[in-house]
Amino acid sequence: MKKTIVLVVLALMFCGVSAVRANEVVEKLALYIPNRLIDALDTFTCDVGLGPSVRIELMATQVCKFGGGIGISPKLIKDYNRQYGIGINNGWYWSFLCIGQENMERAKCTRYVKNYQQNFEGCPSPDLRIYDLYTGERDFWQIGGALGLGVEAEVYIHPVEIADFVAGVFFIDLKGDDITFEDFQN
Incomplete structure (x- = not known):
């Protein structure tokens, strides 16, 4: 019984971390093109x-x-x-x-x-x-x-903005100015 509880707790912890990480990946992919266009305009x-x-x-x-x-x-x-x-x-x-x-x-x-x-x-x-x-x-x-x-x-x-644009192509946001889903919330 103890082993089952430990496994369930570990699974829930792993799923919670994975869900957060999955949301970040979805956000990066969904906003990739808008962020690259904005970074290009910033140059x-x-x-x-x-x-x-x-x-x-x-x-x-x-x-x-x-x-x-x-x-x-x-x-x-x-x-x-x-x-x-x-x-x-x-x-x-x-x-x-x-x-x-x-x-x-x-x-x-x-x-x-x-x-x-x-x-x-x-x-x-x-x-x-x-x-x-x-x-x-x-x-x-x-x-x-x-x-x-x-x-x-x-x-x-x-x-500096050119470096941010080039790094952004590889999903690195040097200036921390990429838009996120939070930017669209009230």
């Missing part, structure tokens, strides 16, 4: 604005950045960490390699775009909250540029 930024601004910039991370800009520009935003919507960039900056100054803000944003204000002098640091890999408003590691004279456009690629 780049494309913002377009219109307003009294002048800007030229080339960058390979925030440390290796050349250019500057000044003005105000309401923008359509498709930005880092899944920011989609409208916002207004206002301020000025200049940068030459690892030195520069900046007084920029993004304000009056729609729901899925984060407001921020960035003031610094010298060399930017990746440990600032604004550059947080998971929740930051800006990507420290982005590569690309911006150009504007009244009409402004920014295009950047995000190496």
Whole structure:
């Protein structure tokens, strides 16, 4: 009788663990294509604005950045960490390699775009909250540029997001940002 009870308890424990693991596998498979599409969209930024601004910039991370800009520009935003919507960039900056100054803000944003204000002098640091890999408003590691004279456009690629996309093909979520069934619950 003791052996039967022990076997039943062990079987129930094993089935409970297997059911949880089976749900994770089903979730990963069911949401595989949507997560890969979202990860692919995360690999780049494309913002377009219109307003009294002048800007030229080339960058390979925030440390290796050349250019500057000044003005105000309401923008359509498709930005880092899944920011989609409208916002207004206002301020000025200049940068030459690892030195520069900046007084920029993004304000009056729609729901899925984060407001921020960035003031610094010298060399930017990746440990600032604004550059947080998971929740930051800006990507420290982005590569690309911006150009504007009244009409402004920014295009950047995000190496960390590219790594997340490639790892996601093999069911590894480096940034922990894949959607789950829980995201669809109230």
